[in-house]
Structure formats: C-alpha cells, structure tokens
Amino acid sequence: MAKNWKPIEAAEAIKGNEVANMIDFGRRFPLATIAISQLNEAGIEILKALPDFMTMRKLESGLKGELEAETEVEAEEEVETPAPKAKAEKPAKKAKVEEEDEDEAEEEVEESAKDLFMKCKKLKIEVEPKQSAAYYKKAIAKHEAEEAKKVKEARQKPAPKPAKKDEEDDWDL
Secondary structure, three states, X not given: OOOOOOHHHHHHHHHOOOHHHHHHHHHHOHHHHHHHHOOOHHHHHHHHHOOOOOOHHHHHHHHHHHHHHHHHHHHHHHHXXXXXXXXXXXXXXXXXXXHHHHHHHHHHHHOOHHHHHHHHHHOOOOOOOOOOHHHXXXXXXXXXXXXXHHHHHHHHOOOOOOOXXXXXXXXXX
C-alpha cells in the first residue's frame, strides 16, 4: 500500500533527489510534484507550517480544482465571444435595429417565466400565473406596443391653445 505523504516530506524527498520517491510522486501527484519542485527555501518553510492533516492528495486535489476552474473560465470566454461575421455594409438605421433585436434575443433567453411574470406585475399587466415564458413575453410586447402608440399619439396632438381671456372674466369684487 502506498504511503500517505505530507507535503513537507515530499519536498524533502524531491530536494534530496530520491529518484524512486520522485517517480512515485510524479505518477500519483503530478501537479503537486511540479509545484513543490519549483519552491525555494521560503516555500519549504511555508510547507512546514501546514497542519498534519494536509496530505499530498489534498494538495493535489486543490491544485486540480484551481486548474479546472481556470479551464472553465477560459471555455466560457471562448463561448461568449462569437466569431465576427463578414456582412456587407448596410445603412446605420438597420444596423441599430439588428443590434436591438440581438439584445432583445439575449434578454429573452436569460429571463425565466417567473421573472417575466414578476415583470408583468411590476408593469401592472394583468396576466394569469403559472404560464409559459412565451405567454408573458407576448403580454409584455403587447403592453410596450400600446405604450409606444400612446406616446406617438401624444406627440402628434397639437398643444392645447390657451383660452382667451375675456374682460368679463376679470371681475373685481
């Protein structure tokens, strides 16, 4: 059965050039072996301060966890940056509309049915609970269209003319 090595014991074996133990460490704990082999005297002093329950296996699993987390972050960054598409130049107005459509599409993907329901309640839209996300999206889109129509109508109406003041209205009592 293999020995349960402590990091300081492994560091002493690696620094002492014990080949058989170094091969064993390299096979069982590759990341920890590399990290320990690169330590200077100050790093070895830190290893001496580690508690007795800290073993090479725990050190290795911690290093693997960091490596996996870094790999996941890199993978997410690659997924988030889509390849640029070569398109013919279009008028700026259409480009803005496309950008808005893309933004809306991203928002739609992110919002769940519960979030959309809460948004409907916040906008005071009467909707039924426990419906699909598409139902709430349609209700919100309909509400936004109505609001836009109201704003457009308000802009088209002429400003009310001030009433003429009649002299008869100025009564002094």
